[in-house]
Amino acid sequence: MARLGRSFGFLLSSTALSNLADGVLKVGAPLLAVSLTRSPAQVALVGAAATLPWLLFALPAGAIADRLDRRRIMVLANVARAAVLVAAAALGALGLMNLWIMLGAVLLASVSEVFADIAAQSVLPMTVSPAHITRANGRVVSTQMIGNEFAGAPVAGLLVTLLPAAVFGAPGLLYGAAGLLLLGMRGRFLPRAESTGQRSMAGDIGEALRYLWAHRLLRTMAVSAGMLNLASAAYFGVFVLWVVGEGSRMGMEPSSYGLVMTALAVGAVAGSLVSERVTRLVGEGRALVGLWLISALLYLVPVLLPIGWLLYPTAVVWGATGAAANVLVVSARQRLIPAELLGRVNSAYRLIAMGGMPIGAALGGVLGEFAGLPAVFLGAAAVCLAAVGLIWRVALDRISSPLTSDTTIPDISRSR
Structure with a gap:
């Protein structure tokens, strides 16, 4: 970890918390939906709410990630989904939870996820040297798997049984902590110095x-x-x-x-x-x-x-x-x-x-x-x-560094 640097350490720690939250929400929300309705179509809406934002917001999120400080986008996205889920947990604790409130919370949290994930993939090369990108991504993917698959599912099952409102509250707190950890990354993470105001977002896309x-x-x-x-x-x-x-x-x-x-x-x-x-x-x-x-x-x-x-x-x-x-x-x-x-x-x-x-x-x-x-x-x-x-x-042979011409076929290189 020392070779990958302090900023990457904070990024990886934030990834661990946010993916644990992802795992809890991914398993816990459908389980809660089953307790509210036995309709397969309505339960399936939970999965649709979680994936629909990728189709609607992926391109705008990418354009914004190339205009603004990428770390700041991640912080704001984590804080936004933390606020949404904590509010949903409060409604659940008061006995006001229903399927439509749940769908709204999952949908809004998933919109924030699109912005956070795209900014995270874009900021990683700004935190480690090109020689260490594959190693850094290996750490990130393993951390994501541990949070999403190993830890998240059993925690969600326990929360659904003991304290259903915490299915939203616990991920909300984890997202908030993940956002705070990102503040430990040093420097600014702007993709380019020149102004982007002369071109529209549609032009950027x-x-x-x-x-x-x-x-x-x-x-x-x-x-x-x-x-x-x-x-x-x-x-x-x-x-x-x-x-x-x-x-x-x-x-x-x-x-x-x-x-x-x-x-x-x-x-x-x-x-x-x-x-x-x-x-x-x-x-x-x-x-x-x-x-x-x-x-x-x-x-x-x-x-x-x-x-x-x-x-x-x-x-x-x-x-x-x-x-x-x-x-x-x-x-x-x-x-x-x-x-x-x-x-x-x-x-x-x-x-x-x-x-x-x-x-x-x-x-x-x-x-x-x-x-x-x-x-x-x-x-x-x-x-x-x-x-x-x-x-x-x-x-088949190699994968190279960035193109200098948008029409040249890259001569792929093995250099890490």
């Missing part, structure tokens, strides 16, 4: 979209990631039906399926921590292609070998390859995109990469209904392999 589309590697990475996420949403949207229950192919108990998810989280933490070593051994481009290829091929294992015990090591490798690849992709973007464009291009990239997830989930459900679950799994694997083929042609 347009510049980012043009840059992303003209940059062959970034464009291909975004499209490939979008295909992978679409396939993953389709696959895991119906995966539980293949694994759990008497009528399933594998016949596992729900508790055993929970252990599979724990195995996946263990693999993800490990993968995020070893990603830098893998990159040093084989190069960043080869590592990314290899990790995505392994993950795609693993989609075939539960279909071809539906054996309960085999699912645990499969889940570990799933988690490890997915997290390690995520570290490499984020690190590559942070080096490839110029600092003054990082927020906007990051947000445009994530919009493309994540936009297919709700479509994939819907397609997986429809295909599974009419063609059977194996068709979903095999189709998802085929889409993933096609995505690997796309990135193979562009990034």
